[in-house]
Amino acid sequence: MNVDYPIYGLITKILDDSPNNLWVELNYHMKVKINLLEDQQEKLDIILQRVYEVGIFILQFTKKYEDLPENKYLLEAECSCIIFGKQEEKQYH
Helix, strand or coil: CCEEEEEEEEEEEEEECCEEEEEECCCEEEEECCCCCCCCHHHHHHHHCCCCCCCEEEEEEEECCCCCCCCCCCEEEEEEEECCCCCCCCCCC
């Protein structure tokens, strides 16, 4: 499964945000480890601020569950890159 796949979606839940071990729920059914190097607190902060914003996630799938496991995730993957869209100013009408 060493192929990179671009997945369009959003982070729907933070599972673990401890240093160098960021696990998120993606699109309600994937458990994804986001690979960050040491001392990348700025990138971690950006990711945590943009939960529920649409992006493209470059994933390598590491595990596929045949049956729906107790933890409800169908797939497990590692993320090497996230591309978020440009943030626009909020306008109120």
